Amino acid sequence: MFRIxxxxxxDPLHGINGEKRDIYVRDGKIVAPEDVDQKHLEVIDASGLVVMAGGVDIHSHIAGSKVNIGRKIRPEDHRRDPVPRSQVTRSGVGYTVGTTFVNAYRYARLGYTTIMEAAVPPLKARHTHEELMDTPLIDKxxxxxxxxxxxILRHIGSGDYDKIRNFVSWLLHACKGYGIKAVNPGGIENWKWGKNVAGLDDLVMGYGVTPRQIITTLIRVNEELGLPHPLHLHCNNxxxxxxxxxTLETMKVAGQSRLHLTHLQFHSYGGESMRNLSSQAPVLAEYINEHENLSIDVGQIIFGEVTTMTADGPWQYTLYQ
Structure with missing residues (x-):
């Protein structure tokens, strides 16, 4: 038990805006003052400090095979940002692809308490968890x-939904995952043949299914399994x-079911070419505000050099070009 x-x-949810007050915590939960033993309280002096809920980064890339590859191919990135050890912290390096301890320290300094690694191939899940276990301070x-x-694609094609649901449940348990992620549904499979999909009703080569079917099936599975997080979707295009x-059509596909659309700023473009590229974010924002079943993250970026990480092979090739 302790008191801040x-x-x-x-606390915007409860209309508290900069009030000076004490916060009581017991067993990891905020409680009323009368619910704690005042004689046995640890007191944390927060005078002159801000007290607020910890940040949650619902979409990050801090662990796993792709992150380790990113570290290997960016030695110059590390040379520019060495982090020496201190009396209480370990050494490491940044900058865009930091080591595990440096990532955790910097997230914690920003006020984050929970980070989600948002793209784990099942065969690389063990590696991901090994790195997450080496990332201190924050929940992961x-x-x-x-x-x-x-x-999943084969059984969408054959219509055997029960096998899909059971497989997803098993895969989450085997990989110790928190939720379902879909990246450019159908487009990644077509990329094996140097192709992509351009819309929700394009066919996935070799399977005869469409991105629309993949999305609706995974939404249904997610809801029937009662997972805490909606389907986490990286849209096509x-x-x-x-x-x-x-993106707008994909939102409508969800109907009344929950759906999380990730890094939405990259899915909000108007125009016919790069010459007349424009933002249509207000159109999407209006639709999202009218539908409580939808949640988003904007996909925050940093200025300067970056190390891109994505399961979207066609898009990465477009960047390369």
Whole structure:
């Protein structure tokens, strides 16, 4: 049990805006003052500090095979940002692809308490968890990639829904995943043949199914399994002019079911080419605000050099070009 004393408390959900008050915590939960033993309280002096809920980064890339590859191919990135050890912290390096301890320290300094690794191939889940276990201070979880899974696509084609639901449940348990992730559904499978999909009703080569079917099936599975997080969807046509139309159509596919659309700023473009590229974010924002079943993250970026990480092979090739 402890008391956070003297800080400025900000809690938009409860209308608290900078009030100085004490916060009481017992067994990891905020409780009323009368629910704690005042004689045996640890007191944390927060005078002059802000007290607020910890940040949650629902979509990050901090662990796993792709992150380790990113570290290997960016030695110059590490040379520019060495982090020496201190009396209480370990050494490491940044900058865009930091080591595990540096990632955790920097997230914690920003006020984050929970980070989700958002793209884990099932065969690399063990590696991901090994790195997450080496990431201190913050709570962690991961999302398992399923949007182009061979087993799922085959059984969408055959209409055997029960096998899909049971397989997803098993895969989450085997990989110790928090939720389902789908990246460019159908497009990644077509990329094996140097192709992509341009819309929700394009066919996935070799399976005879469409991105629309993949999305609706995974939404249904997610809801029937009662998972805490909605289907975490990286929409088709990321980064392309005019893709807001695909994004809007995808939102409508969800109906009344929950759906999380990730890094939405990259799916909000108007125009027909890069010459007249524009933002259609207001159109999507209006639709989202009218539908409580939808949630989003914007896909925050940093200025300067980046190390891109994505399961979307066609888009990565577009960047390369």
């Amino acid at each position: 004393s003297g800080g400025e408390v900000y 979880g991961c999302l398992i990639l399923m949007g182009n899974n061979n087993f 990321l980064g392309l002019p005019g893709n807001y139309q695909t």
